[in-house]
Amino acid sequence: MTTDAVLAPFIIGLPLAGAVILLLFGKRMGRVAGVIGSATVGVAFILGVISFFSLLSRPEEERAVSRHLFEWITAGSFQAGVDLLVDQLSIVMVLVVTGVGALIHVYSIGYMHGDERYPRFFAYLNLFVAFMLVLVLADNLLLLYVGWEGVGLCSYLLIGFWFERRAAANAAKKAFIVNRIGDFSFLLGILLLAFTVGSLTIGGVNSAAAGELTAGTATVAALLLFGGATGKSAQIPLYVWLPDAMEGPTPVSALIHAATMVTAGVYMVVRFSPVFEASGGTALAVVAWVGAITALWAALMACAEYDIKRVLAYSTISQLGYMFLAAGVGAYSAGMFHLVTHAFFKALMFLGAGAVMHALAGEVDMRKMGGLRKAMPVVGLTFLAGVLAISGVAPFAGFFSKDSILASAWFEDQYALWGIAVFTTLLTAFYMARLFFRVFEGDLKVPEGAHPHDAPRSMAAALVPLAVLAVIGGVINLPRLVTLEHFLEPVVGESHVPTGLTPWVLGGIALLVGIAGILIARAFYTTTAGATRRQRLQRLAPWFVTAVRNKFFVDRIYGRGIVLPGKALASFSSSVLDTKVIDGVVNGVAWLIGRGAEEGRHVQTGYVRNYAVITLLGVVVLVGILFLRIGVA
Amino acid sequence: MSEWPFLDIVVFLPLAGTLLIGLIPRARVGALRIGALAVTVVTFLLSLGILMNFDTGTADFQLGTSVEWIPEWGISYITGVDGVSLWMVMLTTFLMPLSVLASWSVERRAKPYFIFLLTLETGLLGVFVSLDLFLFYVFWEASLVPMYLLIGIWGYRNRVYAAMKFFLFTLVGSLLMLVAILFLYFSFPGSPTFNYQELLGTPLSLGTQRLLFLGFFASFAVKVPLVPLHTWLPDAHTEAPTAGSVMLAAVLLKLGAYGLIRFAIPLFPDAARELVPLVMTLAIIGIVYGAAVAIVQRDMKRLIAYSSIAHLGFIVLGVFVGSIQGMSGGILQMLNHGLSTGALFMLFGALYERRHTRRIADYGGVARSAPVLAGVFLFVALSSLGLPGLNGFVGEFLVLLGTFFRYRWWVVPAAFGIILAAIYLLWAYKRVFHGPITNDANLRIPDLRPREMVMLAPILVLIAFIGVYPKPFLDRIEPSAQKVVDQLRDSSALPEAAVGDADAP
Amino acid sequence: MSIDVAVFGVMFVVVLGSSIAMLFARNAVHVALFLVVTQIGLAVAFLLEGAYFIAAIQIIVYAGAIMVLFLFVIMLLGVDRREALNEPLRGQRPLAVGLAALLAAEVLYVAYKGSDLITTGGGSQALQDLNADPGNVKALARVVFSRYLLPFEVTSILLVVAVVGVMVLARQMSAISPVSARSGSSVADKEEAA
């Protein structure tokens, strides 16, 4: 067996073991828990790197190894095993998950310091990493589903980590349930594929998609799977849980709600790209449009948000939209590329935001902050790297990945999508710069009683490497040099970036738009004149501002339109159907019998002579019957 | 070794154990508990003998005995297990010691309590192993009485109403079944017999089959329970003492599903086939309705009771879709539901002992004062809502898969039930365990005690084990499940919709 | 023939008349006396039908012992108590009379239609022979102590049980008033006489 196949179970097993140990014995460990938690993920990362090089050492066409561990569910002709698949795509995800995961673990040692449930936090984080690895390493749709729901569970646990806060508890529940709605669709997709393909292995599904699967089935299957992705990756219409999920501790937001879990949807779409392709355009178009609209939609909301974590959350939704847009136009490697770079810079920014909160006693409202760059230079600088990266400023990582998405859209002749994406780029640059200027630039402004200090060592230890990656992460896919694209080709198919002037022009446009966004934000948010300009702008379309500030009323619509009627229906069932109708019938029958007996017992007068008359009646009737039956003579 | 009549010993050991309990003076509650625990543990250990001697490869009945009882009327004592009843027997013997542990706080009239509990065990086990309709009916009714007394004497405030309702619902159903049994007995062409395996061949017209099927179905549908015959369940669950709820949910409800698999389908296959749409409709209504109603319950035990209705809907759905996946999944789900709902009742029972209220609104923030309890509860709740990797998922997935293979569209409302399950369980969990502590009484709730951990640990291990490696369970279920599926399916009329049929939806 | 018919006719009138008189007698003592008359009339009927022994004990036990017992109890409870004329139960009287009339019609119909049917075996002649040869009492005794021995013995047990039962009741009665002990024992005495 090859090194990578041997290592795969251990890559999952290490964090899992860490989680179990921490859950069972964490209480007695104290601070060691953090070290153990980080170490398991760190070692898993090293194993991932070893596997990566072991894959690289093999010829290109043999870079996919599957390993059957044991049979899982077998019934009749249906079989699903616990099989792991290590190939180019999964190893990239493994590296991102374990790499970013390890850094965030380290960061959490500092961030969660002093929390009473410190060991529990690392147990959950480890468990999350384990499930995420199951998700990406699964060679089988059903096992992938295990990881898929497993990360949802960990997300639930971690969002609700501070469950004493009502908001956190609600957000956790909301996240899980909204995800479940997506999973409902995902599960139906799995059932459909199990039925039509007969096997749930990735190879089986994808080769069936390339072969016998009809376009209709493929479309339905792809859309059902994508329904799951909209839940997990927070796309329209199921994105509503992600902003609320910011109630969780910041490392959680960084790891789960920015870098890894939310990208699972993108990974899944890329993984099953043949199914999406087989639908003959419909499914991909839906993916692309949902992605594009989500990107724009979330970006708009990010512009009006004052909670720094929520800005980042909307930004994540928006960036995930980009990734789906890429997948939708068939640029899978571009999507994966953006997934990787996004993991770097978004995790970085979340951690930076966490450092700010840590320094300001948990304050998240950016209106109460300002000029923090001088107080916390490391954080400020690294955050700036993230902002530039996401805004698509060359040569930061985001520029390359975003540019390749934009270019793909353009070359697929999806100009409308391209337009939306470019406009979103502008918005992205704007709101990120707005955030940066408000928090880090200008005069020092902190909430009362807070003593801003720079990030402690463990936190900085995570920030700096991530900042470096955000700066230079683009190199993994430098056009025509070392390319991720090329590496992924055997899995996702060739991508054809045309040569010539156009790509350069497109790249230039993206860059200019990004810079423009930053400049607009600068005009609005750094000077005192900016404030009046802002007000003047808002007066132009006050209804729009209201709509954006209220998140387009989506939460309220869902609440009033779905949750309330649903609850009313359930209440009706419970208090009317069940207790009145069904129990009414039951108790009614009982009442009727009781009542009848109550009335009927008055026949028992107690007068012997009365009874005797009845007896006589019986005798007369009986003799009469005898006459009728046998007659006389 | 296999010459030992393990099965019969296991069935009657608890009843014999009541004699032991009878010898212990009433006042020595501690000794009574230990005695009951010892009896149930020994029963469980002996039942492992059944498991070990069970031959995986066959769908026939095994390990049983057959003696004539009242030969004049063709009544015999015939027992035996197959893949379906094996797990039900194991579930019963497994949960019984845990129920005794859950009854540790019973002080009032402890002696009759434990005697009834043990009698209940014999009754339940007897139902699962009887292969003579008369014997089956005797056990069926015999299991009813101790449960009725457990609810009626040791229950909570409204216990008499609940016990009465439980008793009458089930009794009305089982009387219809008795009529059907007698009818079947008299229509058997050979020498009169109640022997199940001989009766299987009784030639009946479709009309007769339909009536007799409905007779059996009435009894089993009440026990399952299927909507709209379910309203006894929330009351019975709510008012029953913890161990009563556990046994009620974990085993008693399975009697219905088990009866459908063992009797209703094989005895009247044509009628069963014809009435599949009806039963499936009821099952699906049960899934969605039970879950929806569970959402708005204010009483935790009621909520769990309604969740049982939804889960049992899944089981019946799986049993009746007529595919091996559905049937295996349904049977496995019987086991799973027994474990997870049993554990939920134990956990909530533990919480009740601490706070003496069942109202969800009286709780809040309990995870802070009792973190282990909260964690275990969450684990079990996740199993109940079908989180992949835990046991509930395996069963639910197989049921859905089986349903999809035969009746594509029915799967949508059934799967919708999974969303609802997440809603009611997590919402309730949030209200009980999360959030700030608003009620000072919740401030100092003691965490799980060692006894409770011992009681729950085996269930938790099994929940995880079945979730990760259900193969040993499915292997033993499959031959018997296949047999019933074959009986339910008219192989000439419906082609095997096997996995791999590439026809598009 | 003629004398028999005449005796029957007189007996018929006396029995029926005194029975009806029982219905209308207000005083319990009168009722009892009418009953005695009826029973004596019946004894005549028994004689007519060749049941000599039965006729004898009818008079000795029934008209004698049992009726004395009745009178005894009536005396104990007070002789002059008369029943009220009104009927508190609505519809009781018409219903009773109506239903009784129906019953009578049915019975009379049977008597009219079926009296010949059961005349089997030897008929009156055979009975006459029995009365002649071993004699009525002997014939009766033979049957009682052979075919009906077991019922006969059971009857004796019944009598013992009745005696014991009455003694128990008498003890309860003595708890109510001391006078009653005497009446209890007298009942037992009468019983033995029977």
Add this chain to the structure above:
Amino acid sequence: MTDVPPGYFLALAGLMFTIGVIGVLVRRNAIVLFMFIELMLNAVNLVFVTFARMKGNIDGQVLVFFVLVVAAAEVVVGLAIIMLIARRRASANVDDVRLLKW
């Protein structure tokens, strides 16, 4: 022995029985009630004797003998009970004893 047809005796018995029934139904004094029962028993006795004549054997008369004994036992116990009740309630009216109503 007479040659009056048995049917006449049966008719007499039937009428006596009916009168006994009416008496039981309309009279209220417990002792009187008892006497009417005796009347009915007597009517039955007459039937037995008549049947004995019709069948030509003596068994019917034996039955009368038994009826007599049973009647004696019944009267003894019955009267004792009536006494008991009459002493407790100072009344021999059967309508006064109706504890077992409803």
